[in-house]
Amino acid sequence: MVMEIVCPAGTPAALRAAVKAGAHTIYCGFADETNARNFPGLNFSRAEMAEGIAFAHARGAKVLVAINTYPRAGDESLWHAAVADAETAGADAVILADLGLLAYAAGNHPNLRRHLSVQAAAANADIINFYGAEFGVKRVVLPRVLSVPEIAAINKETEIETEVFVFGGLCVMAEGRCSxxxxxxxxxxxxxxxxxxxxxxxxxxxxxxxxxxxxxxxxxxxxxxxxxxxxxxxxxxxxxxxxxxxLFEDPVSLNAEHLIPQLAKAGVTALKIEGRQRSRSYVAQVVKNFRAAVEAVDQGRALPEGMLARLSEGQAVTTGAYKKTWR
Amino acid sequence: MEHQDALTIPRFPSLLARTLRYLPLAPVSLALTRLTQNMAKQNAAMFRRLGAHDHACFLLDPTDLPVTLCLEPRGGHPKVSLHRHPPAADARIAGPLAALIGLVHGAYDGDALFFSRDLVIEGDTAAALALRNAVDDAELDLSAEVEALSGPFAQPLHKLIELAERRTGVALTRHEEDFLW
Known part of the structure; x- marks a missing residue:
């Protein structure tokens, strides 16, 4: 089975570019504090989200709505409204990090599929199974601290789908806990x-x-x-x-395209591309490359030569924790 | 860690650039303002995306030309003016003309050009980012906009632009997003 490519979209134009380039799934967020890419000029109004989801669904692609920041005391209604509006817009799933918001979504929107954001930093099978049992989480985005053997070990002990980052900016190691x-x-x-x-x-x-x-x-x-x-x-x-x-990390981007065969063997369901703050040009190029790569892996062919180098932030790339050469 | 090669951006021919020193700025500014106002009518969402920055002053500085362009969105009623000496502005976005046009047409990625030092951003970074994102979402085609205002000359102009694009490698029109990569 072909691994799922999960692609970022910071604007409706980027969403359309991703769909046309062959993304199986697109993730995006509302234009407010409920998502972790709350940048000027970026993200979707409620109407744009509904239109974007309709565009994607008409072409066989899914849309996930990231509501992956932590609700502020006294302002929880902003996050609750985002979950409700994502369901109304027809989202295929919401990506959540906060335990309270997960409980709210599970209790009030039981038919809306729930994914666990990388911001929750769930890095072992016990915590992943806990999220599945308590909040009905169907997929976990793994933090970028795990090696390929560690990912394989997690997948042996859980039925919950795993999604891993394969391209884009890297984050400091305790995601969701960085101040x-x-x-x-x-x-x-x-x-x-x-x-x-x-x-x-x-x-x-x-x-x-x-x-x-x-x-x-x-x-x-x-x-x-x-x-x-x-x-x-x-x-x-x-x-x-x-x-x-x-002091903390080198200014390099993740590029794990050559590890796709190992990640497939490790039981990973979906490959995530970072970059909702990037242009539609970036989105189209990265999606085309990764779509070609996962199809090649599925058909047992060699990986095609990538053209992603110029799109890397910092002009340098790494395989990050997937190959822990420093150990 | 692997280091990557940078992209080569076409530069405006220096001889031709020198002739632009004698460009009559006032009429060209008027024409550009009319063009931009026409685009504003079709792309209201682009100005909404600017949010708090929709009254900022943006200096667009083609580093291979002897003129700079000042863009004032004015809440959806934009004004464009050309200057031989750059005026004060909230944000300056500078780079080769081909890079600036390529960004508008979705042929380049702004972050990649910035990290490779092909693009310089100074001043209010948030305003520059809002403009970049708003323009990227608008899927503009500057050549089509110019052709729309060219009446009977639209068709020959289109052919001329196509020829210039093939010869120079500059994204003069909007293509599929990965046209130049």
Whole structure:
């Protein structure tokens, strides 16, 4: 069976591009704090969501609605409304992270399929089975901390589908629990749906050198011939003592296209592409490549040569935790 | 970790660029404003996507041309002006003309061009991001918009644009999203 390609869409145009390029499934969010890509100019109104879902369904594709931030005390109704509106719009599933919201969705919208967001950081079979038993979760997006053998071990102990990231930006290792952005800006992906908000980011070019600032703090500066620096603290470059280095992680993107055969053998159901903040051009290109790759794997053919290099943030790629060479 | 090759963006011919120093800015600005206002009528959603930034001033700076373009969305009643010396603006987006046009036509990815340093963003990053996302969603075709205002010259202009696109490799019209990758 062909592995499912789950593709990002930050705008209706990106959703259409993804469907036309061959995505089996598209994930997107409403234009508010309920999803973890709450960026300026991005996301869907209620009407756009309904239209996008109708467009996808007419062409045999599914749409998942990410409601994967953590409801703020006293404002839970915003998140509850998002779940209800996703169901009304015809979503095939909602992607949730918060335990309370999962309980709310299971109790009030039992027929709406529930997926567990990567933001929940469920990284072993016990917790995954707990989410399945208590909240009827049908699929779990695994955090990007697991090796391929660890994913295989999880799939042996659970009937719940697993979805793994194969391409795009990497996140600091404790997804859903990271407060780095809050320290510099007061806003975080967990609560506000935005990591390193653009309103707090400044890029300053001086004689070819480019500095990235977040909340007024310079977090990385590069020379004229280097790739532009990330605006996130986790990929910043800092000096401690006499050593200057990327303290948390290197500014690289994930590209696990060559691991698709191993991920298939490990029992993974779906392959997820990161990048709801990216353009429709990115979406179309990445989907075409991965669709061709999963079909080749399904038919026992060699993987086609990828063309994804230029689309990588930071201009460098890694297989991340899937191959833990540092162990 | 593997490092990747950057994309080559076509540059505007420098000799031709030099002749643009003598471009009459006022009439061209008027024509561009009319073109943009026409597009605004067909693409109201693009201006809604700008949200809080729909009255910002954006400086679009083709680095291979001797002029810069100031775009003021003015809540859906846009104004465009050309300048030989860039005026103050909320955000500046700079890069080769081919990159800026390619972004509008969905041929390039803005993040990829930014990280490869083909595109420079200065000033209000949130405003620049909102503009980038709004334009990307609008699926604009600048050539089709110009042709629509060209009356009987539309057909020969279309053929000329097609020829120029083939010769230069610049995405002068809207194609499938992965046209140039």
């Amino acid at each position: 780095l952005s809050s320290y510099a800006t007061g806003l975080s992906p967990n609560m506000n749906g935005v990591c390193s908000p653009a309103s707090h980011v400044d890029y300053v070019e001086d004689a070819g050198a480019l500095s990235a600032k977040l909340g007024g703090y310079t977090i990385h500066a590069v020379g004229a011939d280097e790739p532009a620096p990330y605006p996130t603290l986790c990929k910043g470059c800092f000096t401690a003592g006499e050593k200057t280095a990327h």
